[in-house]
Amino acid sequence: MKLSKLILGCICLLLSFSLYAQKETNKNHSCLKCHAHRTYKYMNEDFGMEIKESMCSNRMIDTLAYQQSNHGMFKCTDCHSPEYETFPHAGNLRMELMYACNDCHAGDPEYAKFHFEAIEEAFYESMHYNRSPDAFTCWSCHNPHTYKTQARIGEKISETVSYDNNICLSCHADVSKYELLTERENINILKSHEWLPNQELHFKSVRCIECHAQLSDSLLVSHVVMSKDSAIRECTSCHSANSHLMASLYRYKSLESRKGSGFLNAVIINESYVIGANRNKYLNILSVVIFGLVLIGIFTHTIFRIFKSK
């Protein structure tokens, strides 16, 4: 009798959990059944016809990317008006003001490590904000439906570089989005970076912001994006012992790597190589010792030659 009650209890628990999980998965179903597809259907009840329409591309949601993004656990109506739950949507809903990062994250100790307030201050100093204060928002770069903190979860520096550079390229290599924010003619970044030797390797290995944003010691990603006249053009800014690169992503990755695999491994197993910046302390000492021994050997031999020739 007791055993059957226990089994029944387990089944109920499993059932309620599975219902809860299903509810969680389906929480956005009513929105995504249209917004996750290139086309959507609705019933025109006045005429009793089913109508199929195409979905505007910038209203489409990549469901997989959304699920994997930092905000993937939210219901659509957590950020958008609950009035969107009715269809057809009211026209004035399009005018709704979107939340900015700090509307949710400011002052929250749980997110203190992300320094949202400092990021906002830096953003207000950026060339992007100052050129288009009304049009440029957090979401201009960080798509709220797909954004994830890549550097903190990405395995490799190259993946983070590619992810971050694609944010810049989403405007700087796409006229349609670029034109929304500026009246200027589109920039050909390949041409404007013609001076850069090994252009392809630089683009693959270095984030745009390393040269185009002000250096910040406190923020992992500096948000003071500068005008092109202030961008770094000196090779030695990166290719030197005090490499600019070591201040941001590379320092963070190196520290993380040391935590995970120990100091020596982090020094040896290094993903990036920058001529002039990557110097192995132990190899440096070893080379100086060997070179010194050779010079001492030559010097001693010379002394003996002079002494013995007399």
Place this chain on the structure above:
Amino acid sequence: MANEKLYLYPLWIRIWHWLNAVLFIVLLLTGISMQYSNPENPLLISFELSVQLHNICGIALSINYLLFIFGNLFTSNGKQYKMKTKGLFKRLYDQSVFYLFGMFKKQDPPFPISLENKFNPLQRFIYSTAMYIGFPIIIASGIAMLFPEIIIPQLFGVSGLLVTALLHVVIGFVLSLFLFIHIYVCTIGNSIISNFRSMITGWH
């Protein structure tokens, strides 16, 4: 025999040698300037100039190396770099003992220079290692860094570029040690400059 003049260095060897020397020194100076890049150090060549000079001289040195390889393939000079393994250690030991002690006691060199043996065993061993192991590695790794897209991104979990660069720098360092020792040993002749003069005139 000792006073007899030998024509040891034909024109092509002398051209190759001095070209190689000048290019190697420029590569060494620009390589150090890049590796220890510091805009505040006035002794170093600027990074931009170093990159350009290092690329140009690296390509020139690689082409010059082909002259050395083909010269050695098609002339008798190639034999000077061949060694018999039998008794090699004994020969290297004898020559080292001469350099360390014998020469100060005014002893005759254990392996006098002749047309067949331009190099003593120690020179033969070090020159062969430098030219047939060191140079191919430094040239191959240099070409790889000139065209980084051909480098494997990951090698046993380590950046392929890092491994290539490390190999390039380490071999470059070893070859630069060779350069210093080579120049010093060349002062051990009838006079300090006699060996240098030989490499200009061809006559020893």
